[in-house]
Amino acid sequence: MIRAYGLTKRYGEKTVVRDLTFTVRPGMVTGFLGPNGAGKSTTMRMLLGLDAPTSGRSTIGDRAYASHPAPLRQVGALLEARSIHPGRTARAHLQALAHTHGIPRRQVDAVIDRVGLGEAADRRVKGFSLGMGQRLGIAAALLADPATVILDEPVNGLDPEGVLWIRNLLKSLAAEGRTVFVSSHLMSEMAVTAEHLIIIGRGRLLADTTVERFVRDAGLGEITVVSPEADRLRALLAGPDVRIEAADGRPDTLRVTGADGERIGRTAAAHGIPVFELTPRRASLEEAFMELTRDAVEYVAHDDDPTTPQPTPTSQHATASQGAAT
Amino acid sequence: MTGRPDDLVTQSQQGQPRQQRQPRRRSAGSPTVAVAGPPVDYRVTWPRVVRSEWAKLWSLRSTWSILAATLLVTAGLGAVVAGTYQSGDGDGIEPVELTLLGTQFGQILLAVLGVLVTAGEYASGMIRASLTAVPRRLPVLWAKAVVFGSVALAVMFATVFLTFPLAQVFLSGTDMAAGLGDPGVARALCGAAVGIALLGLLCLGLGALLRSVPAAIGAYIGAVLVLPEVVGLLPYDVVDDIVACLPSKAAQALMMVDPGPDMLAPGPALFALCCSVAATLAVAALFLRRRDV
Ligand SMILES: Nc1ncnc2c1ncn2[C@@H]1O[C@H](COP(=O)(O)OP(=O)(O)O)[C@@H](O)[C@H]1O
Ligand SMILES: [Mg+2]
Numbered sequence: 001m002i003r004a005y006g007l008t009k010r011y012g013e014k015t016v017v018r019d020l021t022f023t024v025r026p027g028m029v030t031g032f033l034g035p036n037g038a039g040k041s042t043t044m045r046m047l048l049g050l051d052a053p054t055s056g057r058s059t060i061g062d063r064a065y066a067s068h069p070a071p072l073r074q075v076g077a078l079l080e081a082r083s084i085h086p087g088r089t090a091r092a093h094l095q096a097l098a099h100t101h102g103i104p105r106r107q108v109d110a111v112i113d114r115v116g117l118g119e120a121a122d123r124r125v126k127g128f129s130l131g132m133g134q135r136l137g138i139a140a141a142l143l144a145d146p147a148t149v150i151l152d153e154p155v156n157g158l159d160p161e162g163v164l165w166i167r168n169l170l171k172s173l174a175a176e177g178r179t180v181f182v183s184s185h186l187m188s189e190m191a192v193t194a195e196h197l198i199i200i201g202r203g204r205l206l207a208d209t210t211v212e213r214f215v216r217d218a219g220l221g222e223i224t225v226v227s228p229e230a231d232r233l234r235a236l237l238a239g240p241d242v243r244i245e246a247a248d249g250r251p252d253t254l255r256v257t258g259a260d261g262e263r264i265g266r267t268a269a270a271h272g273i274p275v276f277e278l279t280p281r282r283a284s285l286e287e288a289f290m291e292l293t294r295d296a297v298e299y300v301a302h303d304d305d306p307t308t309p310q311p312t313p314t315s316q317h318a319t320a321s322q323g324a325a326t
Numbered sequence: 327m328t329g330r331p332d333d334l335v336t337q338s339q340q341g342q343p344r345q346q347r348q349p350r351r352r353s354a355g356s357p358t359v360a361v362a363g364p365p366v367d368y369r370v371t372w373p374r375v376v377r378s379e380w381a382k383l384w385s386l387r388s389t390w391s392i393l394a395a396t397l398l399v400t401a402g403l404g405a406v407v408a409g410t411y412q413s414g415d416g417d418g419i420e421p422v423e424l425t426l427l428g429t430q431f432g433q434i435l436l437a438v439l440g441v442l443v444t445a446g447e448y449a450s451g452m453i454r455a456s457l458t459a460v461p462r463r464l465p466v467l468w469a470k471a472v473v474f475g476s477v478a479l480a481v482m483f484a485t486v487f488l489t490f491p492l493a494q495v496f497l498s499g500t501d502m503a504a505g506l507g508d509p510g511v512a513r514a515l516c517g518a519a520v521g522i523a524l525l526g527l528l529c530l531g532l533g534a535l536l537r538s539v540p541a542a543i544g545a546y547i548g549a550v551l552v553l554p555e556v557v558g559l560l561p562y563d564v565v566d567d568i569v570a571c572l573p574s575k576a577a578q579a580l581m582m583v584d585p586g587p588d589m590l591a592p593g594p595a596l597f598a599l600c601c602s603v604a605a606t607l608a609v610a611a612l613f614l615r616r617r618d619v
Contacts, residue, residue, distance in 0.1 A: 045618075050619040051618040051619070052616075066462060070370060071370065071458070071459065072458070075458075083450075084452060085450040085452040086450060087386045088386060092385035095381055099374055099375075099377040099381050100374050100375055101369065101459070102369070102374050140455060
């Protein structure tokens with residue numbers, strides 16, 4: 001379990017993470033999503049006590065990370081920035097970390113096996129491919145069999161095989177009951193691995209929701225209606241809160257926003273209008289993500305005074321999504 | 327550096343026994359990965375951090391090559407200097423000083439290793455892994471200092487007690503002939519070993535402070551080795567007194583059988599050098615605690 005309370009980080013004048021509050025629960029993969037520069041890596045470094053928050057605090061397993069007597073047992077982390085000396089062998093690197101916690105040699109062998117490093121374990125890290133380096137980083141994260149795993153952009157730069165391997169690993173770690181917190185700037189990646197999403201843009205929380213709900217919310221309520229009497233139906237549905245557009249080049253198709261399927265169906269039935277198709281449109285995750293983060297970008301563009309909170313589409317969206325998630 | 331750092335005492339007091347941690351893991355629904363054998367108490371303790379630093383030091387090739395080079399360069403130069411020496415050449419030089427001329431280079435090699443132990447971790451990013459494993463941070467610095475300090479001391483003792491007899495083989499019959507049993511010689515050799523090891527430790531502190539290998543080596547050569555020579559040229563007595571206390575001069579005084587009037591006596595020299603090292607490490611510790619990684 002990871003909890004962040006109002007985490008804020010400023011580098012000089014620049015606020016990189018702003019008042020982030022969220023909870024990451026065990027037993028599932030939680031995706032930490034945001035465009036490049038959103039503040040994901042900074043947040044993760046703060047969770048691990050590597051960067052001190054300007055304000056706010058965080059706990060992992062109900063305590064500040066640094067106050068655990070056996071920190072690696074609580075949290076295994078793969079950071080975005082390289083954190084391995086290239087002159088050591090993979091085994092020596094893991095063994096050096098293992099010594100700090102008195103982790104036995106056989107556990108080092110076990111994680112080397114688990115990540116499939118094999119014979120490469122006794123080669124110097126200098127000659128490792130990106131994928132092998134990533135496997136070594138993950139081996140280090142799993143070294144003490146931690147309750148929580150934090151991985152910063154683990155699939156970056158990996159080949160398809162490596163990506164698949166990480167996906168399956170994350171799922172199995174979650175299935176083992178661990179808290180799994182994974183960052184990515186790719187919605188498509190999170191869509192297939194994560195169950196829960198925490199989305200940030202420009203250091204702000206934009207959404208804290210399940211993947212499923214995120215997709216549904218993001219559909220924007222648009223429904224495609226196909227009917228031979230489209231014009232009549234259109235007139236009947238019309239209202240101040242309902243927007244209806246004709247589909248390009250298809251006189252029998254309407255795109256309705258602001259009325260749900262039930263209302264459209266009942267209206268059609270009441271007036272004896274045949275309906276051939278009634279399809280809620282599901283936005284793709286990538287579209288929904290871009291929609292959300294575009295708001296964040298716009299927000300910043302108008303944000304002349306960063307210290308005054310201003311009501312904007314961004315903050316409303318965040319509130320709505322958070323409300324929905326809890 | 328001696329004794330248990332406060333940080334660790336607090337840590338072990340806060341350390342929970344494993345029995346208290348187990349139920350929490352179970353309630354989180356986290357079956358542990360099967361590892362055969364008795365349950366292990368995974369706590370960060372001072373001996374474990376030292377062990378980790380020991381493993382880190384010896385798992386890098388650079389450690390072996392730098393230490394070997396320190397010994398070989400010092401002994402080799404000692405032999406060359408002694409082999410080419412003719413009575414009367416060494417005006418005002420002591421036998422120990424002459425045989426240990428190679429330490430001028432050996433000391434820089436050891437200094438580089440000291441810098442690599444700390445600043446090297448920032449260059450590779452390893453420091454992030456180290457401080458994630460030991461988030462209290464200070465034990466890492468103390469352990470590095472203890473491990474490197476002991477190794478440096480051992481290697482320097484081996485170096486000087488090898489170099490001196492070796493050089494003396496060539497010096498018998500000259501005015502530089504001396505033996506380990508001669509008054510002050512053994513003490514000067516020990517002083518040389520301790521002084522150079524302490525300079526290495528100073529560099530370890532500089533590396534931790536400056537977080538950059540070139541910057542720390544530059545600072546060592548510029549501020550520690552060259553600056554006192556330059557400042558020493560100023561014609562004020564006060565300046566001379568201060569210069570004598572600076573680390574490089576104190577280390578130099580330590581390897582003299584009979585320190586000159588402008589040098590500190592062995593006791594005060596050791597004290598001054600220890601103060602410099604302690605101050606550097608203290609500032610490095612303060613920064614390590616405060617700064618982001
Ligand atoms: N140490 C630092 N000093 C100054 N700015 C930083 C530092 N670390 C990160 N930043 C800035 O903070 C922002 C967020 O960075 P980061 O947390 O790496 O984002 P992400 O991981 O989401 O891509 C970026 O604009 C980056 O330039
Ligand atoms: Mg990042």
